Amino acid sequence: MEKQKRHNIRxxxxxxxxxxxxxxxxxxxxxxxxMGRKSLILLITxxxxxxxxxxxxxxxxxxxxxxxxxxxxxxQRYHLMQVDExxxxxxxxxxxxxxxxxxxxxxxxxxxxxxxxxxxVDVPADSASAVKADTVALIGRNAAESEFVRMYSERExxxxxxxxxxxxxxxxxxxxxxxxMVTVGNDPTVAxxxxxxxxxxxxxxxxxxxxxxxxxxxxxxxxxxxxxxxxLSRYSGLSRIFTRPGVNIDADSRIGRYVNDDKTPLRFExxxxxxxxxxxxxxxx
Numbered sequence: 001m002e003k004q005k006r007h008n009i010r011x012x013x014x015x016x017x018x019x020x021x022x023x024x025x026x027x028x029x030x031x032x033x034x035m036g037r038k039s040l041i042l043l044i045t046x047x048x049x050x051x052x053x054x055x056x057x058x059x060x061x062x063x064x065x066x067x068x069x070x071x072x073x074x075x076q077r078y079h080l081m082q083v084d085e086x087x088x089x090x091x092x093x094x095x096x097x098x099x100x101x102x103x104x105x106x107x108x109x110x111x112x113x114x115x116x117x118x119x120x121v122d123v124p125a126d127s128a129s130a131v132k133a134d135t136v137a138l139i140g141r142n143a144a145e146s147e148f149v150r151m152y153s154e155r156e157x158x159x160x161x162x163x164x165x166x167x168x169x170x171x172x173x174x175x176x177x178x179x180x181m182v183t184v185g186n187d188p189t190v191a192x193x194x195x196x197x198x199x200x201x202x203x204x205x206x207x208x209x210x211x212x213x214x215x216x217x218x219x220x221x222x223x224x225x226x227x228x229x230x231x232l233s234r235y236s237g238l239s240r241i242f243t244r245p246g247v248n249i250d251a252d253s254r255i256g257r258y259v260n261d262d263k264t265p266l267r268f269e270x271x272x273x274x275x276x277x278x279x280x281x282x283x284x285x
Contacts (some may be wrong), residue, residue, distance in 0.1 A: 096134065209249070237264045
């Protein structure tokens, strides 16, 4: 009876887990850790909590928190959009300057011919006459062409040199707004720009100096820029401006932003020596 009781006695030992690191060359045990089931569960729980706490601190204490939906207010998000637009404009301007400096360096080193810009390659037939006129305005005529112009001018009583001077002196303007429709009312000197998107950037038509800017009675901003050769451009109805008086700007530089809210129209005017001009005849909208 006692023997039977002895055989029924069982010793329950807790399961233990061991993690060991060995040197694969000498097979020596370098490091060993032993733990029971409860210790293993506790270790895993602590590790998960540590990783979660680290992620929360990384997001809450760094700029990554700005990417969380609903974290930023409307004004902060609008400010970030403005900064992003300015960064894009500066990046485009730096790219233009970089290409310009590469061309200058190529001309100075001799790898690019200074007269290569006068060579016309693969000119379509329908634009050959326009390219010829521009080329004559830039590089002049030879003796035979000059003699022909003189003879034709005397016979027809018409001076052909006037148009060549206009081609050489006419400034190159760019459109103030991309992908927009332009209409004129009773006054053809005032162009109303209809923006097709929710908002759009407003650009300077040519290089110049900001001479004045203010907020008009209708709630929009007005920017006036003085350009070379006596040209003056006026932009009214802007929702936000990025310039200040006295600043020199380049052509196609972003001077403001227009939000299409159908309250304040965006208008453009062009003058030269105080005389109002028709923008549709000068600006490639």
